Amino acid sequence: MSTLHQWLGSLKVLFAGFRNGSADRDLEELAAQAEKAPAAARWAMFNRLGDAYLKAGDRPRALRYFGRAIDCLLQDDQPEPARAVARKIVRLHPEAVRTLCTLVWIDLASFRTPAAAATLRDYAAAARKSRQTDLACGQILEMARVVPDRRFLDEAWAALETLGCTADAEQAREWAEAEGSPDALSNSRELYAECLRAAIGSNTLMKTKGSLS
Numbered sequence: 001m002s003t004l005h006q007w008l009g010s011l012k013v014l015f016a017g018f019r020n021g022s023a024d025r026d027l028e029e030l031a032a033q034a035e036k037a038p039a040a041a042r043w044a045m046f047n048r049l050g051d052a053y054l055k056a057g058d059r060p061r062a063l064r065y066f067g068r069a070i071d072c073l074l075q076d077d078q079p080e081p082a083r084a085v086a087r088k089i090v091r092l093h094p095e096a097v098r099t100l101c102t103l104v105w106i107d108l109a110s111f112r113t114p115a116a117a118a119t120l121r122d123y124a125a126a127a128r129k130s131r132q133t134d135l136a137c138g139q140i141l142e143m144a145r146v147v148p149d150r151r152f153l154d155e156a157w158a159a160l161e162t163l164g165c166t167a168d169a170e171q172a173r174e175w176a177e178a179e180g181s182p183d184a185l186s187n188s189r190e191l192y193a194e195c196l197r198a199a200i201g202s203n204t205l206m207k208t209k210g211s212l213s
Helices: 003-016 023-035 039-055 059-075 079-092 097-109 113-129 133-146 150-162 166-177 188-208
Strands: none
Touching: 023 039, 039 059, 039 079, 059 079, 059 097, 059 188, 079 097, 079 188, 097 113, 097 133, 097 188, 113 133, 113 150, 133 150, 133 166, 133 188, 150 166
16 A cells, blocks of 8 residues: 555544544644655645645645645646645635735646636735735736736736836836737747746745745
8 A cells, every 4th residue: 555545544534533632633643744755645645634724624724735735746747736726725715825826827837828817817916915016026027028928918017007016017018019028938838837937936935925825
């Protein structure tokens, strides 16, 4: 039996008896085991830990483990499962600034431009509400720099204006009118790789700034 299956079996037993007073201690033990697990299994463990902590009523820790699952998936070049976990976080916490930013990058990497544009609007609104406008403007301008799609560039321009980043908005407008920046990536493989790299980088950057989700 694999490490993952054994671990999931232990978690299933824990789920069945969550009213037991030892649940917190058992979860901490399973979390420690997940940290030492093989990289290929770690994301599934972190995702299930998120579910477990959510059931236990510990939402902050649940969000933290869902975020860890996304980190593992992106580093393993698995944007689609990462997207699903990110959507789970957004359903729980619609103003999750870090996750919304990561989700825009994932959608751009997957060439889901309409979805990326819609999430971008949510990201800008959440960043403004949480007073993370400077960081958001930098991320959105970088998105506009590499993406050649006019529809997305128009959304980026509007988002930057909403955030009050006047100079960045003007730059995005110029790129939109030119159908892309001088650095825009028209090669699909290059765009995929750059957006995935940016998703990982944005996640790391926002964690250093103290963003939980």
